[in-house]
Amino acid sequence: MRVDWQMASAYLWPIGIALAVGITGWWLLMLLTRRLKGRDYRRARIARVISRPLAFALPMLVLIPALEATPLDGRWLDQSLRLLHIGLTACFIWLLVRAVAAGEQAILRDNPMEVADNLEARRIQTQTRVLSRVLMGAIILVGASMVLLTFPMVRQIGTALLASAGIIGLVAGIAAKPVFGNLIAGLQIALTQPIRLDDVVIVEGEWGRVEEIGSSYVVVRIWDERRMVVPLTWFIENPFQNWTRRSADLLGTAFLWLDYRAPIVAIRGELERICKGEPLWDGRVCVTQVTETSEHTLQVRLLVSARNSGDAFDLRCIVRERMLDFLAREHPQALPRTRAELLERPDPPTRTPRSQPADDVRSPGAEDGPPAVVPVDETVG
Structure with missing residues (x-):
């Protein structure tokens, strides 16, 4: 050859x-x-x-x-x-x-989040992450469309789709509803920011932190290291608690049920001593109040404040433990107890004839009228 x-x-x-x-x-x-x-x-x-x-x-x-x-x-x-x-x-x-x-x-x-006051950094990071993912998706979508349109067959299919845009558009809209719903929800979250990265939220009764905001879902790290994956649209359509929306400062309560002889003044002084000696306290709120009473005990609320939800939880536990130790050591009579009173057995009561009710047991202004049977003196002729 x-x-x-x-x-x-x-x-x-x-x-x-x-x-x-x-x-x-x-x-x-x-x-x-x-x-x-x-x-x-x-x-x-x-x-x-x-x-x-x-x-x-x-x-x-x-x-x-x-x-x-x-x-x-x-x-x-x-x-x-x-x-x-x-x-x-x-x-x-x-x-x-x-x-x-x-x-x-x-x-x-x-804009690192590893600082004490990271509210502004979390806002910027949330917007940046969400918008960058939306922009990446749009770039890839446009690029793939440009590549496909270089083939004549694809252009013909596109023309046919446009000719029957009514039915096919309806079907495509229904099929793509979750995708576009999450896309729009992502833009809403990026702009309005109901949640941000590292926010403390209560979702479906679970306490956790926002760990990741993706293009279609949010990952919430639960306190026990579990991960809850929630669609973006859920945060737009459902109410939820955000404990760090404006600031991380939080109030925490510890309730005690005590005896009526509990020394409230001493308890108030002990709470102030505990708060001043504890670095978890942020110095804002330290209040002792009697918030409820019952036939056996009274309810005392110990209200304290902390810089964030984690510190608030730990501070509540510390206050509760130290206050119970203080009461058991200094004022044991303040702890709840059950009282019983022993009386000598009284003489059996004398029965009053039903036809002759005693006048002193009737209510003033009673509406039942005079006795139904009126005794008649048989000696009167």
């Missing part, structure tokens, strides 16, 4: 040079990416974002003019150029997604 070297050289030279340049550029850019790994200054971060997608796009960029310089034409050239354009579009989408992720990381880095 005889090879036409002249024809072969017309293909090999342009493609070979393009591949050599492209592979060399790919190697250099990947080497740069490895060199910059771990470096944390701004130019290194920007270079890391750009270098990897550009390393894969460069060989395709140089192959396009190389293919056009060859004698290849017709259907084969069109298909080859289409594949290269699809690859370049994918690299461009990849670059945009990496840029959004890098911007998100930069904002999160500038």
